[in-house]
Amino acid sequence: MARPQNGRQQMKLTRLALALGVAGLFASTADVPSAQAKYDAFTVPSLVYRTGAYAPNGIPVANGFLDYFNMLNERDGGIEGIKVNVLECETAYNTKQAVECYENTKNEGQSGALAINPRSTGATYALIPKTTEDKIPLLTLGYGRTSAANGKVFPYIFNPPGTYWSQATVFIKYIAQQEGGMENLKGKKIALVYHNSAYGKEPIKTLETLAAKHGFELMLLPVDHPGQEQKATWLQVRRGKPDWLLMWGWGVMNQVAIKEAAAIRFPMDKFIGVWWSGSENDVAPSGPAAKGYLAGTMHAPGSNFGALEEIRKHLYAKGKGAGEESRIGEVLYNRGLLEAVLTAEAIRNAIKIHGTTDIRGEHVRDGFEAIKLDDAAFKRLDLEGFMPPIEITCENHEGNGKIAVQQWDPDTGKWTVVSDWIEPMRDLVNELVSEDSAAFAAENNITPRQCN
DSSP, X not given: OOOTTSHHHXXXXXXXXXXXXXXXXXXXTTOOOOTTOOOSEEEEEEEEOXXXXXXXXXXXXXXXXXXXXXXXHHHHSSBTTBEEEEEEEEOTTOHHHHHHHHHHHTTOTTTOBSOBBOOOHHHHHHHHHHHHHHTOOEEOTTOSOGGGGBTTTOTTEEOOSOOHHHHHHHHHHHHHHHHTSGGGGTTOEEEEEEESSHHHHTTHHHHHHHHHHHTOEEEEEEEOTTOOOOHHHHHHHHHHOOSEEEEEOOTHHHHHHHHHHHHTTOOXXXXXXXXXXXXXXXXXXXXXXXXXXXXXXXXXXXXXSHHHHHHHHHTGGGTOOXXXXXXXXXXXXXXXXXHHHHHHHHHHHHHXXXXXXXXXXXXXXXXXXXXXXXXXXXXXXXXXXXSOOEEOOSSBSSOSOOBEEEEEETTTTXXXXXXXXXXXXXXXXXXXXXXHHHHHHHHTTOOOOOOO
């Protein structure tokens, strides 16, 4: 594992520090700034997996995140005049390594870690108690523990713009729309092909609740890591003949599943993947056979956004981009960029709220809880039309972001949003979140905080 204290990672971080002009990157953890001090840089660790089985998906996410902050550094001098040091640490999508990366980066720089992006549901579960104790926000963009949406119980965990439970309800609403109404779900068979991990299991309870309520049959089909062997799974699909397929997959699992679905001639326009099963990486290997495949999305696809042009202008035109310029605007690149946008806005909000640039993680928590991105805000960010408005509060850490369904067209090599931005079944999701978070609070002797 690459860690800040080993030679290879130390060289990498040193090069990054020199590139950003960061003098205080390796400051002592005891070197806490005084009230009048001005930071040389804000520290934002980025837990990445550029190696391992999931690297093809981890790399574009990491690149989008890094490019956005480096663009702010080049164009604006950072945030409020302070550059941002994105401190990458390699996890290989391994929970143990992710925890080690957290421990090795949380006190780096003068500011310490202002926010953590773990990019793994397993890592998220492991880091919830640690980041809460250390008062460092954990941003789990559309993944992680769904009940962490309750900010009263999970004050430092944020999972905007939508959770897995919300997404599951949107998929059922979308299916009902195609079937002519919720009443027509009765007697239907819906199969869930899922990564056999904490991540893949997240939507099961919600789907079971919906199945009992609306009378459809739910088939559960786990796929073990990393997901290359699925013959038995698709034999069950062929025998069970579900009307619709849902998939909670990641990495090579997605590619294999789409190929196997095509091989048994399952209709692609009745196959819907979670938003981590809806990137170019997932569909391109199947060629024309993937035509019509569907996936959830939290933002619009494509590169036709001003912020991406700014990245090209200030980074790639100068040879400073994190990856291949041709991949700017791909789904997972945009996902990493959205992580960076929300993190940057939280830092900016924290500075405004507390009237100082000498902020720590606990101040950035307040910044996350003040995020309100409306159409005017997206225009300011050069991201008009990127996603629906979203607002995060002390009580609601999921936000009110809606979810859409996009469809793949191999002829154009593009994703197209084919649904409205669909409102999740809030009453059901809120009930499940309240129940689960209350149980967590009881098990861990947590007294929910008050939100004004």
